[in-house]
Amino acid sequence: VTKLLVKPNEINREILKETLEDDYDVIEAVNGEEGLNILSQYYKDISLILLDVVMPVCDGFEFLSRQKSDSLLASVPVIVTTGNNSQEDELKCLGLGAVDFITKPYNARIVKSRIDSVIKLRESSMTLAAIEKDELTGLYTRQAFYHHARTFTHFMTEEKFNVVILDVADFKLINGTYGTKKGNEVLVYLSNAFRYYVKNGLLTRYEGDQLLGLFHSNEKLDIDRINKNINKIAEEAPIPNIRIKVGVYENVDTTLSMPIICDRALMAEKSISKDFKTNVAFYTDELNQKQLAQRQMENDFKSAIANKEFKVYYQPKYDVQTEHIVGAEALVRWQKPDGTLISPGAFIPLFESDGLVVHLDEYVFENVCQFQKERMENKLPMVPISVNLSRASIHFNDVVEHYVDIVNQKQIPFECVPIELTESATLYSEKILEITDQLVKAGFKLHMDDFGSGYSSLTSLNELNFSTVKLDKSLIDYIDQVRGKKIVQQAIDLGHGLDMKVVAEGVESKEQKDCLKEMHCDMIQGFYYSKPLKQEDFMVIRN
Incomplete structure (x- = not known):
């Protein structure tokens, strides 16, 4: 000793x-x-x-x-x-x-x-071995890797270092389909393959199914060569059709801390994690700026809610036959104090991933309920204004009771605030059946949003109590083609056959409108009639 x-x-x-x-x-x-x-x-x-x-x-x-x-x-x-x-x-x-x-x-x-x-x-x-080596793969643990990597870069000051992270897409699905034992076999195989391809460096099982390597090389990394190696690894894997994603931080800044260096490679990998066409991504300053902007949005979220920076916009829904307004959808925009307007595409996916969307959903819902209350009290014409409920909100504890309380506090009819659920969020399960049943029993009308954009689960349409189905813009865009027109017609007939109203989203031309009218679609929503409007502008439009 x-x-x-x-x-x-x-x-x-x-x-x-x-x-x-x-x-x-x-x-x-x-x-x-x-x-x-x-x-x-x-x-x-x-x-x-x-x-x-x-x-x-x-x-x-x-x-x-x-x-x-x-x-x-x-x-x-x-x-x-x-x-x-x-x-x-x-x-x-x-x-x-x-x-x-x-x-x-x-x-x-x-x-x-x-x-x-x-x-x-x-x-x-x-024991030190438990601290230093991952039991399954034999690679360094993350903390051991940090230690050795610091020493590695400290003494080899003349070398250029690169960091590569390898991740398996939908690894939980592999464990669920083949079992944990086969999943572990895949990880061991990938670790050995990683050892073969990553020379002159250190390797770690960074987290779960993520493998990370730090190595020195004066050669510029070739994306085609990396893709070729990825394909070879995937082809020889113990199970078929695995998808490997790789993030690269090339020529690293060794003055940064090792966790930040590794995060940059991880940032690159995350940028393509849902991209089926791209398997390799390099860290760039633009990626870093995007992440900084996202962190800033997360930091600003609480004050933005308190200061009412999130503005509710209303996009009208028109009856196809009469061309009168028969409803609207509530959409959200973020207006910064300096007047800058941030589109939902910039912040909704971020808030969906970090859970903040639950609070944003509730904020929008409460604003719409208050708007409907004011219209009712002032004896103004009222139409149903649907509100989106995200996947995260559906699974949030006591969401139904909470939304029921808001409606009761505002003393408005439940029918005037229908709930829109995306088709991907309503893939049939016992949990979803339970929640949707609770919403309907409480008095809410349910709309299936984005039908045709992805899963198009007929089981969900059959089992869940929707009153309206909304056809996604991706279907309407092909309505001028023979096959596209047939698909839209069949979707409308399916909705009517299930006693549902059918709304077509993203209608932008008279030709699309006329075609949908011939098909007996019930309602249209889109730029042909109106873009999303500020509350004050929506209040003054006439049928």
Whole structure:
């Protein structure tokens, strides 16, 4: 068992060395900086550090702070030895990660007893192998990788480094379809393949099914070659049709912290995670600016809600036969204090991914209910104004009770605020059936939004109690083609056959409108009649 003595005073080092060297191997350091260098090289062999507080170059507090920032180095316990009986110093050292505190003069029996206790506790709680290597793949754990990568880049200052992260799309689906054992087999295979292709570097199982490598190379990375390697790995995988996504941070800035360096490669991979056509992406400054903008939007969200920066717009729905307004859909825009208008395409996907959309959905719903209340109180003509409910909101606890309370507080009919659910959010399940039944029993009308844009689940149409189905713009765009027209006609007939009203979204031309009229579509929504309108503009339009 090896001990590291980090003490500037030679006499004190000699006293402790004589006390310990019969039972332990002892390494000496004259200051904190030297001690950290020794620890960084020999942390696997060092079982305990005896550390003085007052030292030149790097004192005990700085030593503990820097050791604590590295998970591998922090795994080696520290006992602080000092002639100062200050409780403040003792608390500070313990707060920085020291496990014990011994004051001078040294009692040999007490020193040995405390050392033995600390070592036994460490050995019983963890092993270094568990900290350093991932049990399944044999690659470094993330924290071990950070440690070795810092050393790697520090000593090879003339080299250009690259980071590559490999991720398997829909890995949960693999586990669900083939079982966890086969999923683990895939991960082991990918780890071995990663070892083969990533030379001159360090590899880690970064998280779950994400594998990451840091390597040095003066050659510019070739995207075609990377794609070729990805295809080969996928073809030889233990299961068919796996999709591999790769993010690359080329020529990394080694002055950045290792987590930030890795995040840049991850950022590149995430930018194509839902793109079926692209499998490789490189980190760019534009990606970084986009992420910074997204973080800023998340940071601004709470104040934007409080300051009513989110504005509700209303897009009218027209009866195809009479061309009168028979409803509207509530849509949201973000108007910054400087007047800048942010489109929903910029913030809705972000807020859907981080859960903030739940609060935004409720904000829009409450605003629409208040608008309907004011129209009713002022005896103005009222039409149903549908409100979108996101997938995250559907699964939010007590969402039905919460929305029912809002309607009751505003004292408006439930029928005047229909709920729109996207077809992807309503893929049939017992949970969705339960929630939609609760909404209908409460009095809400349900509209299936975006029908035809993706899954088009007929089971959902059959099992869930929708009163209206909305045909997505992607169907209407092809209505001038023979096959496209037949599909739209069949979709309208299907909706009518299930006793539902049919709304066509994204109608932009008279030709589309006339065609839908011939098909007996019930309602039209789109730029042909009106773009989304501010509340004050919507209030003054006439049928």
